Amino acid sequence: MATSKEFKDYVLNQLSGLEHITCRPMMGEYLLYYNGLLFGGIYDERLLLKKTTTNQVFQLEEQIPYDGAKSMVCFQDLEHPELLREIILETCKGLPIKRK
16 A cells, blocks of 8 residues: 555655655655655655664654565654654664765
8 A cells, every 4th residue: 555645745744843854755655864864754654764772762663664674663643743853853863874
């Protein structure tokens, strides 16, 4: 099941408080970037974030985005954009920065 444009737009609206968020379509789903850093995606109407040591404190449920993928953490409480922004910033702190 692919993610609807309406759900993607809703998630992006909830992220509007963060500057430099970009979204790229990928095979019916969407990859999410903060300042060019891939931190998660929207898969089957779910917002999933990469698992990091910095976001473990939020005790989010682990889910698999698609068959064969690594597990990610699921943020379900989209009605709280402040908490979502905090979790994304913490997630990005725990991700390695790729050098070109």
